[in-house]
Amino acid sequence: MNFLNQNHNHEIFCKKFAIEEEVRSQEDRVRRTGSMGILTSPTTFAPCRRLGIKSIRDKDNSHCVSIWPPGMGILVIIDPTVESYQMLASGVLAGAKVVILNSEEDEVRQITRAILDYPVNSLHIVCHGSPGSLQLGNTKLSISTLTKYEAELKRWGETIGSGGILLYGCEVGAGDIGKAFVGRFHELSGVGVAGAVSPVGNAELGGSWELGVKVGEVGDNLAFGEEVLVSYPGVLPENLLFASQIEPVNTAPTANNSNIRIDEDTTYNFSITDFDYTDSDGDPLTEIEIVNLPERGELLLAGSPLTPGQTISATQVGTLSYRPEIHENGDNYTTFPVIFNNGSENSNQATITINVNSVNDPPVSTDDNIRFEANITGQFQFQESNFPIVDVDGDNLASITIAQEPTLGSLTLNDEPVTNPIPVSDIDQLVYSIEPTPAGNNIDEFTFTVNDGQADSLEYTININVGERSTDTPPTAADAEITIEEDTTFQFNTSIFNFRDEDGDFFSNFNITRTPELGRQETFTDEGVLENIFYIPNHNEFGNNYTNLEFQIGDSGGLNSQETYTLNINVTPVNDNPVFTSGAPTTATVGQLYTYQITANDIDEDRIDINSSNIPGWLQFTDNGNGTATLTGTPTDQDIGNSNIELTVTDPSDTTDTQIFSLQVTGPQAPTNLQISGTKFNDINNNGVLDFIEPGLAGVTIYVDINNNQVLDNDEPRVVTNSEGSYLFENISLDPGTYSIRDIPPVGLTQTVAAPTITVNSGSTTFTNIDIANIATIAQSGSISGTKFNDLNGDGFFDPGEPPLEGFTIYVDFDNSNTLDADEPFAITNTDGTYTINNIPAGNYTVREVQQTGFTQTTPDPIVT
Secondary structure (H helix, E strand, C coil), X not given: CCCEEEECCCCCCCCCCXXXXXXXXXXXXXXXXXXXXXXXXXXXXXXXXXXXXXXXXXXXXXXXXXXXXXXXXXXXXXXXXXXXXXXXXXXXXXXXXXXXXXXXXXXXXXXXXXXXXXXXXXXXXXXXXXXXXXXXXXXXXXXXXXXXXXXXXXXXXXXXXCCEEEEECCXXXXXXXXXXXXXXXXXXXXXXXXXXXXXXXXXHHCCECCCCEEECCCCCCCXXXXXXXXXCCCCCCCCEEEHHHCCCCCCXXXXXXXXXXXXXXXXXXXXXXXXXXXXXXXXXXXXXXECCCCCCCEEEECCEECCCCEEEEHHHHHHEEEECCCXXXXXXXXXXXXEEECCCCEEEEEEXXXXXXXXXXXXXCXXXXXXXXXXXXXXXXXXXXXXXXXXXXXXXXXXXXXEECCCCCEEEECCEECCCCXXXXXXXXXXXXXXXXXXXXXXXXXXXXXXXXXXXXXXXXXXXXXXXXXXXXXXXXCCEEEEEECCXXXXXXXXXXXXXXXXXXXXXXXXXXXXXXXXXXXXXXXXXXXXXXXXXXXXXXXXXXXXXXXXXXXXXXXXXXXXXXXXXXXXXXXXXXXXXXXXXXXXXXXXXXXXXXXXXXXXXXXXXXXXXXXXXXXXXXXXXXXXXXXXXXCCCHHHCEEEEEEEEEECCCCCEXXXXXXXXXXXXXXXXXXXXXXXXXXXXXXXXXXXXXXXXXXXXXEXXXXXCCCCCCCCCCEEECCCCCEEEEEEECCCCEEEEEEECCCCCEEECCCCCEEEECCCCCEECCCCEEEEECCXXXXXXXXXXXXXXXXXXXXXXXXXXXXXXXXXXXXXCCCCCCCCCCEEECCCCCEEEEXXXXXXCEEEEECXXXXXXXXXXXXXXX
């Protein structure tokens, strides 16, 4: 049927508003224009000089009335489909909160969360509108859908203050249907509601900012000041909140302080277990932020120094290392702060403390050079100073040992052959003598070690120049080569190059003229003293001809070599332990899949194998063969409890790393304090949806069909609907699962849709709008259908090109009162303008529409039989 023909010549559509993009001067300020549901102030804000706060002048401007402080308590909801919504968001009063709706989730629930998160005196909703409806993104609020959000609207009303709810959708309050919509909004929320009756926006386009329909107490304060009339750049203010910022988030992990202990002069390689990380959600560690570096020593990632604030992934932990300063030690030697991340949230800051165990360092000494005229003195008596000792631990010389006797002369101790070791107290009784005295310059030597009471040093040489000295010449040496192991420290000594001096002078000093390009060379005491110079390759680096340095040497006569020589350094690889780089989730729930993606790394790029032990039967372990493995399974009730699981990663050299963790299995917990609510109603239009004016059915028994046998059993929860047809289950407990909510229908009523269901899990506690629809059984009934369209030419016919009209209410006027009554069936036109009204008893009826502002009916109301 197409008997509802209207002539629609209203040309203002509630879709967009436009603004001028430039403001050339304050005197030439451009007004804002538009015809969409956007709130700005229709009044003039002026300072209240007496009170010192902003105020609103009443219509006759006769006095200044103080209001809620600007912006405080105001929550503004903006649909981002509104053109230039950024300008509106930027133009709110200071202190107001703004939420930009997210189209990917229910818009009404976003508003509910925002209301619950902030103290709200007044709620302002800015979106597209039409008579009797608001378009909030993908959610359309109309008379027929408001009841679906009854529980949500009730929560709004319990939180919103005296400022009420202001609806700035075009014509939302226009006509009978608009008034009914605003009234129903007020009824469900319990607070005052105001709605626009005309297009909202710029006056030149026929719009205004007046709210023509108000039901209940609604404040006069607006969300926008005069600044909304000034063009703003496309930057949102600091108080802007997106819906995604206020939705529930994953629980942040916890970082605990931890200690590691290493030996002096060693490099420590971290593993994931060195970081004390916990997460109540069972999420694994994904990243570590190194907030600051340790004050002493060096923290390295893959051999390169880190920077403060650098973030590393959990998979990189195996390449994180620390080495203290050489020869330094102590408890609480140094610390560095860290922050953990579980993929979405940061933890608190924790401190990693490094303790360095003291280890005895062997003492060092130096070669010595002695010159004496044997034909005059005959012998040389040694002193303690001829055997100097350098000990980084602070130990003193305890004894010396003669390792190799001289070849030309001889050594005696207290006129007797030398007996090792020689206590420091007897050194001054050590004598070198030579007979007969040789002619010319002769070089004799012997070697010795020094002892600090715990360890011997390397061997050193005392050179003895016996006889007269000739003209002095510079010393010579030769290019040299050393081979050391990866991640070790090399101490220089005279044995690495061929020192020669024609005058019989002795080695005196070693001068580096070009430092190595890789690794680092360090001097710990006097520059040039060979035994005080050390070389350290970069962590985990090796290779033949790894690097080199250039040097010169000096003799005891004060001359340096004229040539420069090269020392080539080879670094041989050593096997590094493989390490785990993943952290295990430590909780599992009965009936839910548990998965731990295990990762490990070997800096040597060796093939590694991952193995498991103490694995409970419900878990399956798989080594993927590429440094990863998977531990997965679904526990049952029989698996509840703790299991200590051990994982081992091994390389071909049988070096390993072990990860041990406790996995706790918990049972599914039945939700407590479950709430289920809804309405039992007379589905007059037989569409299965609780529409406005469809009456609730009182005194009907509603029950949870736990065993799904469609019969109310003695142990199943039940309630009886109240006078409005509403019901509420409170504080009931159900195991996880899906349940049907059923009724015992009154005689003469038939359920129009299948019983609704709810699904209970550990995260669900409240179910609302679980409505049950019934309709009176009619022996003989029919249906009425047709199309509502815009009769552009006013001829009463649905001509090609004439658009259908959505959202109009068509009803059967049983009592011919020209008013839609509660017991009269109706339908809302669809997007294509069609409607259908079912289950109409036999008889003659007038079919009418709820008139909307701006429309004129072009045909009389039809009578159908």
